[in-house]
Amino acid sequence: xxxxxxxxxxxxxxxxxxxxxxxxxxxxxxxxxxxxxxxxxxxxxxxxxxxxxxxxxxxxxxxxxxxxxxxxxxxxxxxxxxxxxxxxxxxxxxxxxxxxxxxxxxxxxxxxxxxxxxxxxxxxxxxxxxxxxxxxxxxxxxxxxxxxxxxxxxxxxxxxxxxxxxxxxxxxxxxxxxxxxxxxxxxxxxxxxxxxxxxxxxxxxxxxxxxxxxxxxxxxxxxxxxxxxxxxxxxxxxxxxxxxxxxxxxxxxxxxxxxxxxxxxxxxxxxxxxxxxxxxxxxxxxxxxxxxxxxxxxxxxxxxxxxxxxxxxxxxxxxxxxxxxxxxxxxxxxxxxxxxxxxxxxxx
Amino acid sequence: xxxxxxxxxxxxxxxxxxxxxxxxxxxxxxxxxxxxxxxxxxxxxxxxxxxxxxxxxxxxxxxxxxxxxxxxxxxxxxxxxxxxxxxxxxxxxxxxxxxxxxxxxxxxxxxxxxxxxxxxxxxxxxxxxxxxxxxxxxxxxxxxxxxxxxxxxxxxxxxxxxxxxxxxxxxxxxxxxxxxxxxxxxxxxxxxxxxxxxxxxxxxxxxxxxxxxxxxxxxxxxxxxxxxxxxxxxxxxxxxxxxxxxxxxxxxxxxxxxxxxxxxxxxxxxxxxxxxxxxxxxxxxxxxxxxxxxxxxxxxxxxxxxxxxxxxxxxxxxxxxxxxxxxxxxxxxxxxxxxxxxxxxxxx
Numbered sequence: 001x002x003x004x005x006x007x008x009x010x011x012x013x014x015x016x017x018x019x020x021x022x023x024x025x026x027x028x029x030x031x032x033x034x035x036x037x038x039x040x041x042x043x044x045x046x047x048x049x050x051x052x053x054x055x056x057x058x059x060x061x062x063x064x065x066x067x068x069x070x071x072x073x074x075x076x077x078x079x080x081x082x083x084x085x086x087x088x089x090x091x092x093x094x095x096x097x098x099x100x101x102x103x104x105x106x107x108x109x110x111x112x113x114x115x116x117x118x119x120x121x122x123x124x125x126x127x128x129x130x131x132x133x134x135x136x137x138x139x140x141x142x143x144x145x146x147x148x149x150x151x152x153x154x155x156x157x158x159x160x161x162x163x164x165x166x167x168x169x170x171x172x173x174x175x176x177x178x179x180x181x182x183x184x185x186x187x188x189x190x191x192x193x194x195x196x197x198x199x200x201x202x203x204x205x206x207x208x209x210x211x212x213x214x215x216x217x218x219x220x221x222x223x224x225x226x227x228x229x230x231x232x233x234x235x236x237x238x239x240x241x242x243x244x245x246x247x248x249x250x251x252x253x254x255x256x257x258x259x260x261x262x263x264x265x266x267x268x269x270x271x272x273x274x275x276x277x278x279x280x281x282x283x284x285x286x287x288x289x290x291x292x293x294x295x296x297x298x299x300x301x302x303x304x305x306x307x308x309x310x311x312x313x314x315x316x317x318x319x320x321x322x323x324x325x326x327x328x329x330x331x332x333x334x335x336x337x338x339x340x341x342x343x344x345x346x347x348x
Numbered sequence: 349x350x351x352x353x354x355x356x357x358x359x360x361x362x363x364x365x366x367x368x369x370x371x372x373x374x375x376x377x378x379x380x381x382x383x384x385x386x387x388x389x390x391x392x393x394x395x396x397x398x399x400x401x402x403x404x405x406x407x408x409x410x411x412x413x414x415x416x417x418x419x420x421x422x423x424x425x426x427x428x429x430x431x432x433x434x435x436x437x438x439x440x441x442x443x444x445x446x447x448x449x450x451x452x453x454x455x456x457x458x459x460x461x462x463x464x465x466x467x468x469x470x471x472x473x474x475x476x477x478x479x480x481x482x483x484x485x486x487x488x489x490x491x492x493x494x495x496x497x498x499x500x501x502x503x504x505x506x507x508x509x510x511x512x513x514x515x516x517x518x519x520x521x522x523x524x525x526x527x528x529x530x531x532x533x534x535x536x537x538x539x540x541x542x543x544x545x546x547x548x549x550x551x552x553x554x555x556x557x558x559x560x561x562x563x564x565x566x567x568x569x570x571x572x573x574x575x576x577x578x579x580x581x582x583x584x585x586x587x588x589x590x591x592x593x594x595x596x597x598x599x600x601x602x603x604x605x606x607x608x609x610x611x612x613x614x615x616x617x618x619x620x621x622x623x624x625x626x627x628x629x630x631x632x633x634x635x636x637x638x639x640x641x642x643x644x645x646x647x648x649x650x651x652x653x654x655x656x657x658x659x660x661x662x663x664x665x666x667x668x669x670x671x672x673x674x675x676x677x678x679x680x681x682x683x684x685x686x687x688x689x690x691x692x693x694x695x696x
Contacts, residue, residue, distance in 0.1 A: 001527050033615035057615030081614065083648050106648065134649030176609050176653060178598045179349050182570065202644070202653055204610045205625055207558050207587075211594040214559045215566030222530065222567045232612040234625045234643075239555075240612070246559040250526045261524050262552045264580040264588070266429065267381035267405030277553050277582045295582075296550070300431050300454065301482030305524060305550055 001251065002224035007195040010126045010168050013077025013098040015052055017126075017170060017227045018195025023253050024228035025244040026053035026197075027237040028081065033063040033070075040073045042237065047076055049241040050256055050288065053228065055079040055101065064091035071096045079128070083135075086112035093119045099170075101128040104157045105135035113157075117164040126168035129157045131184075132201055133175030146175070147183040154188055169194045170228075174201035178216040185220050195227035202232060209233045210243050214250075221251050255290035261305055261312075262295040269297035271315040271334065279338055284345070291348055293341065294323070303328075311344040313337060324348075349599065350572035355543040358474045358516050361425025361446040363400055365474075365518060365575045366543030371601050372576035373592040374401035374545075375585040376429065381411040381418075388421045390585065395424055397589040398604055398636070401576065403427040403449065412439035419444045427476070431483075434460035441467045447518075449476040452505045453483035465512040474516040477505045479532075480549055481523030494523070495531040502536055517542045518576075522549035526564040533568050543575035550580060557581045558591050562598075569599050603638035609653055609660075610643040617645035619663040619682065627686055632693070639696055641689065642671070651676075659692040661685060672696075 009019025017024055027046055031038040033056045043054050058064050058080045071078055079099040080092030083106040092100055093116075100120065107113060120127050131154050136142055142149045150173045161169055171194050173184035181200055189196065200216040203209035213231045220226050231243040248254035262277035263269070277295040284293070294312035296302035302314025303323065312323035315337065322329045322340050332340040357367025365372055375394055379386040381404045391402050406412050406428045419426055427447040428440030431454040440448055441464075448468065455461060468475050479502050484490055490497045498521045509517055519542050521532035529548055537544060548564040551557035561579045568574050579591040596602035610625035611617075625643040632641070642653050642660035651662050651671065660671035663685065670677045670688050680688040 001530075028612065028614050030613045030617070031615060039615070059616045063615060083616075103648070105652075132649055132652070134644075134652030134655070136652065177600070178566075179570075179600060182349075202609045202611045202642070202649065204608050205622075205629055207555055207591065208594045208608065208629075209610070210555050210559060211562045211591060212598040214562035215570075215595060215598045218526075218563030218566050219570045222527075222563075234610040234612055234622050237612075243555065243559060246556045247563060250560040250563045252525070252527060260552050260556065261550045262557075262582040263550045264376065264582055264585075265378045266376050267379060267387070267411060268407045268431075269378070274553075274582050281553055281556075294550070296482075300451070301480055301550065304453075304480070304482030304484065307482070 001222055004224045005189055007227055008193045010170055010195055012053060012079065012126055015077055021227070023221070023226060023248055024052045025050060025241055025248070026055065026228055026230045027051050027240045028055040028057070028230065030237055033057055034066050036066050036069045039066070039070055043070070043074045043076070046237055046241055047074065049238050050245060051076060051241045053077050053079060055081050057081045058088045058092050061088065061091060064088050064095055067092055067095035067097050082107070086116050089116045090119045093123055093125050097125065099126040099128065101130045103130050103132060103135055104153050105132060105137045108137055110160060113160060114164055117161060117166045120168065121164070121166050124168065126170055127161065127166070128170040128172060128197055129154055130172045131174070133177070133180065134201065147180055147187065150184045151187045151191070155191065158192060158194070170197050172197040172199060174199050176200065176202050178212060181216050182219050185225055186223065189225045196225060197228045197230065198226040199230045199232055205234045206239060209235070213243065214247050217247050218251065221247070221253060257288050257290065258284040259290070259292045260295065261292065261309060263297045263301065265297045268300065270317045271297060271320070271337070273297045273315065276337055280341055283342060291345065293345065310348045311341060313341055349570055352572045353537055355575055356541045358518060358543055360401060360427065360474055363425055369575070371569070371574060371596055372400045373398060373589060373596070374403065374576055374578045375399050375588045376403040376405070376578065378585055381405055382414050384414050384417045387414070387418055391418070391422045391424070394585055394589055395422065397586050398593060399424060399589045401425050401427060403429050405429045406436045406440050409436065409439060412436050412443055415440055415443035415445055430455070434464050437464040438467045441471055441473050445473065447474040447476065449478045451478050451480060451483055452501050453480065453485045456485055458508060461508060462512055465509060465514045468516070469512070469514050472516065474518055475509065475514070476518040476520060476545060477502055478520045479522070481525070481528065482549065495528055495535065498532045499535045499539070503539065506540060506542070518545050520545040520547060522547050524548065524550050526560060526567070529564050530567050533573055534571065537573045544573060545576045545578065546574040547578045547580055553582045554587060557583070561591065562595050565595055566599065569595070569601060605636050605638065606632040607638070607640045608643065609640065609657060611645045611649065613645045616648065618665045619645055619668070619685070621645045621663070624685055628689055631690060639693065641693065658696045659689060661689055
């Protein structure tokens with residue numbers, strides 16, 4: 001892994017983005033923001049799944065006002081997502097939003113942006129410049145090279161905000177196409193010090209959207225790029241949060257809940273590993289402490305892979321060997337597999 | 349994306365691996381190989397999902413003999429997976445396996461390997477050197493640096509095979525840990541010209557195993573590394589094949605079936621996009637021709653993202669605009685969304 005790009009840190013509520021802080025997991029509500037009760041409930045559920053920042057859409061004044069009530073009932077910082085109408089950004093900040101996102105493709109008037117910045121500066125509220133392939137502002141060079149154009153639009157907006165002496169900036173340059181997204185982020189990462197919010201936009205349904213997001217976000221994180229991530233899925237936002245942690249865990253950037261190593265099974269397997277691993281994962285779904293479990297179908301890789309697992313099993317014909325940190329603890333009968341693993345987990 | 353590493357091509361049956369050929373999708377059966385009927389049925393199902401190479405476990409002589417019958421009933425090339433007993437490699441080749449995989453951690457006797465190579469050479473059958481973090485051979489430097497040790501074991505085995513004047517070689521250096529796997533493949537890619545089989549071993553259940561595999565395989569493919577991929581999941585192998593294509597599609601390395609761009613929905617959305625996109629994806633599940641569909645919940649990114657989609661919809665309040673290649677074709681009522689998209693798809 002490349003060394004992480006050192007970005008200039010910003011503070012969204014009590015959460016630090018960039019500057020060497022752990023990569024932050026965020027999501028966005030899919031409820032109508034004006035429906036305060038449903039929005040609070042969804043955010044509370046996401047908090048339970050480890051969501052650290054939440055964004056809400058602000059399509060109108062009523063939604064901006066709802067932020068006040070929502071904020072009172074949640075514990076994680078809230079970001080207001082603004083398009084088209086700069087007054088909604090101002091209202092959202094006044095309602096207590098901890099940060100706002102504006103899209104340079106949708107608010108283009110410099111005087112309007114200046115008014116937003118005045119308000120943000122007064123309350124020290126960061127602004128995300130959220131550039132999106134699907135909503136780029138018009139421009140002569142747009143269709144020549146989308147990556148360069150996304151970077152240009154971002155840099156132009158940075159310069160505009162800096163001209164108002166505003167530096168609490170976070171950047172995103174999202175596209176559906178992974179190579180486009182990776183190229184855009186890689187380019188901007190070299191050109192500025194601002195922290196980066198990573199995502200693949202409109203990635204789609206599960207599992208295809210998860211795969212696309214994992215590939216794109218994974219490549220960038222492995223390059224050392226990225227300070228906060230949001231997985232966009234056409235699914236319940238809890239799936240976004242869960243997927244975000246799995247991406248970060250796969251690169252050892254965060255620890256969160258169990259990691260289950262389990263073999264794909266093959267013609268060598270004598271046990272229903274899919275069922276056993278599934279039952280163990282289900283049992284552990286509310287555990288937030290990091291623990292590594294290995295569920296292996298035979299002796300080919302079993303003991304070796306179980307080497308650095310906190311608890312492992314290598315299943316043979318009718319009997320399996322239970323491991324802790326690579327050492328065999330005991331051997332158990334097939335009917336006892338589930339129970340034996342759970343027992344060892346509780347000992348850890 | 350980096351330029352693809354140009355590897356020395358090998359031929360497995362009628363499938364070319366490396367040398368600039370498209371990245372090949374492979375999987376492994378999870379049936380008992382001795383159960384010929386079930387194994388054939390599973391392979392035929394995987395062929396339907398686009399699997400291009402299939403591997404079967406060969407735990408004993410009966411499984412090696414079964415290859416003969418299996419081969420008669422399938423159309424894709426078959427690879428025999430061998431551990432511990434070199435005689436099973438020889439039997440598998442004699443039964444008509446198109447390639448074999450041996451693991452240097454499990455067959456260590458040079459004279460036994462020489463006997464396998466004589467048989468493979470006679471029939472021009474490639475050998476995959478399948479090194480695995482979980483089953484590394486013992487060695488003084490093993491625990492000092494796993495990546496270096498995996499590379500060393502691979503290079504030693506390459507030299508051994510080359511000393512028998514054998515060059516039909518494919519390599520894999522798999523681990524569960526993504527940074528370890530990426531580092532091992534990146535190192536071997538610079539040190540040899542042999543084609544590479546990518547995978548993250550024992551990646552686990554869905555969706556965590558899919559995420560881990562997508563991150564690891566995605567990083568390597570984006571680096572230009574990899575000639576064939578296998579996604580290892582504790583799930584039915586059809587999920588492995590589907591995930592493999594989604595990884596390749598996300599990097600524009602292969603086209604296969606539909607690509608559905610769909611927005612994550614938010615407080616701005618007036619339509620049940622999850623349901624609509626899900627219904628469309630389900631309708632298209634047996635389509636193998638490449639087609640790009642965009643299902644968008646509002647006008648923020650809708651028309652923009654629909655720009656390069658073959659068919660797109662941007663849903664507003666009660667009505668939606670149907671796009672083809674970024675041009676509005678017509679506007680339809682909410683009750684007609686599904687039907688209208690399907691109609692346009694059939695016109696493409």
